[in-house]
Amino acid sequence: MTDRRRPNIIMVLTDDHAAHSISAYGSRVNQTPRLDEIAERGRRMDRCYVTNSICTPSRASILTGTHSHVNGVFTLATPMLSNQPTFVSQLKKAGYATAIFGKWHLGEGLGHSPVDFDRWAVLPGQGDYHDPKFLTEDGPMQVQGYATDIITDMALEWVESLPQDQPYCLLVHHKAPHRPWEPDEKHAGMYADAEIPLPETFFDDYATRSSAAQRALMRVADDLTERDLKQTPPPGLDHVELAKWKYRRYLEDYLACVASVDDNVGRLIDWLDEHDQFDDTVLSYVSDQGFFLGDHGWFDKRFMYEESLRMPFLVSCPSRIPASTEPVRKIVTNVDFAKTLLEAAGVEPHERMQGESFWPQLTGEAVDPEEGEAYYRYWQNDETEHATLAHYGLRTERYKIIYFYNDGLGLPGTSTKTFPPEWELYDLEADPHELTNVFHDPAYAEVRQELIARLRRHQESVGDKPHPNQLPV
Numbered sequence: 301m302t303d304r305r306r307p308n309i310i311m312v313l314t315d316d317h318a319a320h321s322i323s324a325y326g327s328r329v330n331q332t333p334r335l336d337e338i339a340e341r342g343r344r345m346d347r348c349y350v351t352n353s354i355c356t357p358s359r360a361s362i363l364t365g366t367h368s369h370v371n372g373v374f375t376l377a378t379p380m381l382s383n384q385p386t387f388v389s390q391l392k393k394a395g396y397a398t399a400i401f402g403k404w405h406l407g408e409g410l411g412h413s414p415v416d417f418d419r420w421a422v423l424p425g426q427g428d429y430h431d432p433k434f435l436t437e438d439g440p441m442q443v444q445g446y447a448t449d450i451i452t453d454m455a456l457e458w459v460e461s462l463p464q465d466q467p468y469c470l471l472v473h474h475k476a477p478h479r480p481w482e483p484d485e486k487h488a489g490m491y492a493d494a495e496i497p498l499p500e501t502f503f504d505d506y507a508t509r510s511s512a513a514q515r516a517l518m519r520v521a522d523d524l525t526e527r528d529l530k531q532t533p534p535p536g537l538d539h540v541e542l543a544k545w546k547y548r549r550y551l552e553d554y555l556a557c558v559a560s561v562d563d564n565v566g567r568l569i570d571w572l573d574e575h576d577q578f579d580d581t582v583l584s585y586v587s588d589q590g591f592f593l594g595d596h597g598w599f600d601k602r603f604m605y606e607e608s609l610r611m612p613f614l615v616s617c618p619s620r621i622p623a624s625t626e627p628v629r630k631i632v633t634n635v636d637f638a639k640t641l642l643e644a645a646g647v648e649p650h651e652r653m654q655g656e657s658f659w660p661q662l663t664g665e666a667v668d669p670e671e672g673e674a675y676y677r678y679w680q681n682d683e684t685e686h687a688t689l690a691h692y693g694l695r696t697e698r699y700k701i702i703y704f705y706n707d708g709l710g711l712p713g714t715s716t717k718t719f720p721p722e723w724e725l726y727d728l729e730a731d732p733h734e735l736t737n738v739f740h741d742p743a744y745a746e747v748r749q750e751l752i753a754r755l756r757r758h759q760e761s762v763g764d765k766p767h768p769n770q771l772p773v
């Protein structure tokens with residue numbers, strides 16, 4: 301076993317790709333055969349959660365294996381100091397060739413550009429879908445074509461250039477399917493005649509939720525822009541009909557962007573097969589967070605509710621991970637990825653890294669634990685465009701408790717406004733769609749107290765603190 305070639309590590313990271321638009325996760329709205337292939341030849345993580353559901357913080361947590369309050373990347377306006385230890389820097393030290401192509405979104409210029417990558421070409425900021433510009437170690441450049449294709453081209457070109465038997469760590473970070481959801485010519489219009497069912501919670505009235513839900517500017521019915529919709533709605537629609545029309549328009553483009561990702565992941569799989577590398581490569585497919593696809597009437601993410609919290613995570617490595625249709629049920633977060641990938645490569649994690657490797661669950665050396673929990677904290681209070689309020693909480697096997705503390709704490713990217721704090725509690729067994737906040741229901745008084753204590757313990761264990769306005773209940 302010891303002389304076995306070290307596995308390659310490839311992470312395909314997409315932007316805002318919700319698990320419920322992947323057929324391996326039972327999507328009702330589309331098919332993703334090539335993404336499913338990773339699950340079929342490997343495993344699917346069923347309860348993988350993000351610790352802070354926006355791009356920049358999630359990416360920082362994935363790379364560094366730490367929570368936002370440790371890596372300092374709290375909001376979209378707090379760029380990462382890129383000299384922090386990451387799973388990539390650990391792999392590089394251990395002799396891996398390393399590269400990243402595509403979306404970085406962790407800051408630009410001195411102190412923030414990618415480090416510890418032998419090759420990098422990243423989109424500035426959010427980047428463009430068509431004819432995108434890239435920042436590279438040799439300066440900026442522009443490439444004609446569609447971002448998802450180009451990023452895959454760059455990745456394949458780089459792996460082609462490596463010497464035989466050189467283990468590598470390759471990050472393929474797509475812009476897709478991020479807003480404003482601009483498909484390429486090949487896939488545009490492919491859903492024009494397709495049935496796209498409305499999510500069951502599309503008309504959620506937020507009756508028992510805290511005021512944060514009412515306040516958020518993420519409504520499909522009201523907050524999608526002309527740039528998002530790209531077409532003028534037909535005249536004479538009432539508010540409900542118009543909301544449904546906007547939902548279709550949104551999903552048609554979002555899913556077409558996903559279809560291009562699916563094709564391009566297929567190209568990567570085919571390349572690995574053709575070069576006899578698929579078996580020895582830890583190929584993971586993951587998105588930086590989930591996304592609301594009309595669920596609760598919303599687009600976007602940020603909230604700790606399931607559709608936004610849940611990350612898809614599909615992974616294959618036939619030489620080490622026995623293929624199984626049985627998903628891994630252990631609760632894991634994006635903070636756990638760094639240690640997991642390092643264990644896969646047989647490389648020690650950096651001492652600062654938090655979380656826990658789930659590699660033993662993937663290889664079958666360990667079974668899923670009976671209990672688990674994930675800690676969440678969204679810091680970017682009342683950001684101008686989406687107005688989502690700051691909250692933290694705990695997701696356990698059965699329950700989810702959320703404390704909206706509604707204060708930006710002076711962090712960049714937040715407003716100076718604060719709002720009265722509010723609690724929410726969901727019983728996910730009785731209420732999987734999280735429609736009924738039972739925090740104030742006397743039947744849950746005991747559960748509530750236990751969860752508040754458990755949240756506090758978890759917060760302490762990761763070195764975070766409750767907000768000073770959190771009063772005893």
Ligand SMILES: [Ca+2]
Binds near residue numbers: 315316355588589
């Ligand atoms: Ca994102």
